[in-house]
Amino acid sequence: MPKIVDHEERRRALASAAVDAIAADGLDEVKLADIARKAGVTTGAIAHYFPDKDALLAAALEEVCTRLLAKIGVPDNPPTLDELASSLPVTPQSRKEWRVWLAYWGRAPFSEKLRQIHAQYYLDIETAISEDLEGMTENPRQAAAAIIAAIDGVGTRATLEPEAWPKERQRALLKTLLAPLLAELNRETA
Amino acid sequence: MPKIVDHEERRRALASAAVDAIAADGLDEVKLADIARKAGVTTGAIAHYFPDKDALLAAALEEVCTRLLAKIGVPDNPPTLDELASSLPVTPQSRKEWRVWLAYWGRAPFSEKLRQIHAQYYLDIETAISEDLEGMTENPRQAAAAIIAAIDGVGTRATLEPEAWPKERQRALLKTLLAPLLAELNRETA
Amino acid sequence: MPKIVDHEERRRALASAAVDAIAADGLDEVKLADIARKAGVTTGAIAHYFPDKDALLAAALEEVCTRLLAKIGVPDNPPTLDELASSLPVTPQSRKEWRVWLAYWGRAPFSEKLRQIHAQYYLDIETAISEDLEGMTENPRQAAAAIIAAIDGVGTRATLEPEAWPKERQRALLKTLLAPLLAELNRETA
Amino acid sequence: MPKIVDHEERRRALASAAVDAIAADGLDEVKLADIARKAGVTTGAIAHYFPDKDALLAAALEEVCTRLLAKIGVPDNPPTLDELASSLPVTPQSRKEWRVWLAYWGRAPFSEKLRQIHAQYYLDIETAISEDLEGMTENPRQAAAAIIAAIDGVGTRATLEPEAWPKERQRALLKTLLAPLLAELNRETA
DNA sequence: TATGAATGAGCATTCATTCAT
DNA sequence: AATGAATGAATGCTCATTCAT
Numbered sequence: 001m002p003k004i005v006d007h008e009e010r011r012r013a014l015a016s017a018a019v020d021a022i023a024a025d026g027l028d029e030v031k032l033a034d035i036a037r038k039a040g041v042t043t044g045a046i047a048h049y050f051p052d053k054d055a056l057l058a059a060a061l062e063e064v065c066t067r068l069l070a071k072i073g074v075p076d077n078p079p080t081l082d083e084l085a086s087s088l089p090v091t092p093q094s095r096k097e098w099r100v101w102l103a104y105w106g107r108a109p110f111s112e113k114l115r116q117i118h119a120q121y122y123l124d125i126e127t128a129i130s131e132d133l134e135g136m137t138e139n140p141r142q143a144a145a146a147i148i149a150a151i152d153g154v155g156t157r158a159t160l161e162p163e164a165w166p167k168e169r170q171r172a173l174l175k176t177l178l179a180p181l182l183a184e185l186n187r188e189t190a
Numbered sequence: 191m192p193k194i195v196d197h198e199e200r201r202r203a204l205a206s207a208a209v210d211a212i213a214a215d216g217l218d219e220v221k222l223a224d225i226a227r228k229a230g231v232t233t234g235a236i237a238h239y240f241p242d243k244d245a246l247l248a249a250a251l252e253e254v255c256t257r258l259l260a261k262i263g264v265p266d267n268p269p270t271l272d273e274l275a276s277s278l279p280v281t282p283q284s285r286k287e288w289r290v291w292l293a294y295w296g297r298a299p300f301s302e303k304l305r306q307i308h309a310q311y312y313l314d315i316e317t318a319i320s321e322d323l324e325g326m327t328e329n330p331r332q333a334a335a336a337i338i339a340a341i342d343g344v345g346t347r348a349t350l351e352p353e354a355w356p357k358e359r360q361r362a363l364l365k366t367l368l369a370p371l372l373a374e375l376n377r378e379t380a
Numbered sequence: 381m382p383k384i385v386d387h388e389e390r391r392r393a394l395a396s397a398a399v400d401a402i403a404a405d406g407l408d409e410v411k412l413a414d415i416a417r418k419a420g421v422t423t424g425a426i427a428h429y430f431p432d433k434d435a436l437l438a439a440a441l442e443e444v445c446t447r448l449l450a451k452i453g454v455p456d457n458p459p460t461l462d463e464l465a466s467s468l469p470v471t472p473q474s475r476k477e478w479r480v481w482l483a484y485w486g487r488a489p490f491s492e493k494l495r496q497i498h499a500q501y502y503l504d505i506e507t508a509i510s511e512d513l514e515g516m517t518e519n520p521r522q523a524a525a526a527i528i529a530a531i532d533g534v535g536t537r538a539t540l541e542p543e544a545w546p547k548e549r550q551r552a553l554l555k556t557l558l559a560p561l562l563a564e565l566n567r568e569t570a
Numbered sequence: 571m572p573k574i575v576d577h578e579e580r581r582r583a584l585a586s587a588a589v590d591a592i593a594a595d596g597l598d599e600v601k602l603a604d605i606a607r608k609a610g611v612t613t614g615a616i617a618h619y620f621p622d623k624d625a626l627l628a629a630a631l632e633e634v635c636t637r638l639l640a641k642i643g644v645p646d647n648p649p650t651l652d653e654l655a656s657s658l659p660v661t662p663q664s665r666k667e668w669r670v671w672l673a674y675w676g677r678a679p680f681s682e683k684l685r686q687i688h689a690q691y692y693l694d695i696e697t698a699i700s701e702d703l704e705g706m707t708e709n710p711r712q713a714a715a716a717i718i719a720a721i722d723g724v725g726t727r728a729t730l731e732p733e734a735w736p737k738e739r740q741r742a743l744l745k746t747l748l749a750p751l752l753a754e755l756n757r758e759t760a
Numbered sequence: 761t762a763t764g765a766a767t768g769a770g771c772a773t774t775c776a777t778t779c780a781t
Numbered sequence: 782a783a784t785g786a787a788t789g790a791a792t793g794c795t796c797a798t799t800c801a802t
């Protein structure tokens with residue numbers, strides 16, 4: 001009998017390799033051969049798991065979404081600034097993910113598949129946060145959207161100017177944006 | 191005298207054609223031939239004005255920055271929500287510019303040239319806004335950064351899900367984020 | 381005793397699967413994986429019976445030759461028009477075989493192996509027919525070659541334009557070509 | 571001003587190079603790079619004249635058809651055996667064209683484009699011949715089809731076994747097939 | 761024997777860049 | 782200055798073949 005492989009696990013591994021490759025060279029510059037090399041296989045092997053490069057890149061985006069979601073997915077009740085700030089690009093690892101994340105923003109408007117993945121991600125994260133805010137504010141959905149936009153805005157800036165935006169500065173900016181909202185949530189909770 | 195061509199004007203025209211082409215097909219998919227066609231010339235002509243494709247794409251980014259800056263550059267004193275909201279992707283034209291703007295975010299981390307253009311733009315816009323806020327708040331720079339981050343966060347969301355984010359919804363989200371800050375500015379002004 | 385597989389039978393089965401695959405997709409487009417699937421095995425299994433793809437395709441050609449030979453191989457004495465016409469591409473099955481047969485014509489000039497198989501087939505069929513004509517005409521070999529050429533000529537046309545050449549039209553054309561020759565044979569017989 | 575080239579002439583030259591390459595290596599084995607080299611250009615240049623390889627190969631088939639048609643196109647009235655025999659693969663040049671011609675037979679059933687080219691060629695040649703036979707026989711169309719089938723049958727055999735079928739032997743076989751028909755034509759003419 | 765995962769060479773295609781005109 | 786034909790390197794994809802299990 002031949003070597004049995006877990007297809008799903010293999011796909012995840014390849015998608016992760018793709019994330020690394022994209023973070024290293026950029027979404028436009030990433031080569032199938034780079035991804036294969038990072039995964040320790042050859043390009044031909046990829047064909048067993050993805051019909052083409054686009055499919056692999058889509059899987060890489062889903063991988064990033066999954067990771068970002070896992071990070072912010074289950075906040076405390078109510079969420080604290082520190083918690084929210086931890087989802088910003090404040091570590092080498094999360095900076096890498098943000099770089100990839102931003103790369104897809106530029107491509108999503110031209111790809112139905114990528115657009116869907118993005119929309120689903122925002123739906124999931126917004127739902128998770130807004131459920132968390134239930135009863136703490138008049139419009140939890142709007143509050144969740146505001147939190148997400150604030151994180152995106154700060155994270156974008158920090159990803160584009162990593163040197164100028166160390167962890168503390170990002171946190172401070174996020175605080176400026178969200179302090180009133182967080183205060184309201186705590187008020188209602190009490 | 192030989193026929194004089196206004197080099198600078200020509201460069202602007204080509205950069206604008208590039209912006210259109212990028213907005214139409216995406217930064218990764220844009221071909222030099224597409225840009226040339228949109229500009230009404232052939233690819234060979236581009237060589238007289240830009241050493242290579244990257245230089246043309248950089249000029250296209252500068253063109254977008256210039257346009258975005260012109261829009262938000264000189265706000266009232268203090269800025270109003272409507273004014274700030276007008277720089278969001280709320281018209282076909284500005285949606286187009288945001289699409290291009292986002293596309294560069296994914297590429298900037300891998301290009302020194304693009305990174306510089308981005309940094310310069312943020313510096314300019316932040317300076318313009320913070321000067322405008324002088325005396326209205328304790329930390330004008332921080333307030334300006336917050337306004338920019340809020341706009342970026344909302345604009346990103348609206349660019350990725352254009353159907354779901356009509357003008358009014360964008361404005362409402364921006365209000366949720368910036369209302370306390372704007373209130374403070376007005377308070378101080380009074 | 382270990383499981384015994386009839387190698388020769390297996391080879392025939394694989395060659396038949398190859399014939400089907402070639403008839404379906406064309407000789408140039410046929411994939412080893414297609415043939416394997418049609419035979420109900422995997423590509424690896426083929427390696428046990430054929431050293432490489434070319435060998436399998438050669439076996440497929442031999443299979444077709446064998447079938448064509450069986451059809452026209454033992455004609456009456458003298459052969460009738462109906463008999464000869466039955467070897468034309470007049471049924472779905474024989475149209476399929478003709479399609480494969482024609483496919484090899486284009487490749488034979490570049491493959492010693494295929495050329496030999498072709499030559500052997502023509503030798504066999506020509507011998508069978510000419511022996512059949514012994515004593516009925518001055519030059520049985522020439523008459524046999526003429527019959528074969530007529531069938532090839534009509535069959536080619538009918539294979540390339542299947543819609544335009546139903547059974548009856550093929551028979552009529554073959555009659556136009558061979559009627560004088562057949563008449564002579566019958567005359568001599570009498 | 572740039573060098574001006576005659577597109578149509580260029581296409582013909584590339585198609586001719588393709589014919590040579592196909593005759594040399596076979597339709598399945600022909601590489602775009604081979605054709606380009608034979609034409610004295612690089613593969614990239616081909617892209618200016620043909621959208622893809624298939625289009626170039628189709629043009630090569632048309633080139634062969636044109637040449638074959640030119641050879642037999644305007645026969646005497648009535649056609650003589652020598653004339654008809656001259657369209658058989660009796661010279662190095664025509665053997666080459668027949669090799670290419672046969673190669674397409676195997677592919678035509680799987681390509682609508684090639685099928686159409688084939689059908690058109692047969693229509694043209696059959697019409698040319700049958701018009702030539704007008705008044706000489708009861709059914710000129712049928713006679714023309716018979717002549718074509720005879721030539722195809724003999725030419726096929728001679729292409730597959732070039733050594734065994736020198737010019738004279740081909741002529742003799744064609745005579746065996748067509749002598750009665752040609753005799754009838756001459757009778758009617760008289 | 762058979763499986764099927766993986767290899768890796770091969771090739772069509774794309775496209776920025778060059779350059780003769 | 783502009784043209785546009787041609788280059789040629791780059792790369793995604795295919796698929797026959799291999800081989801550990």
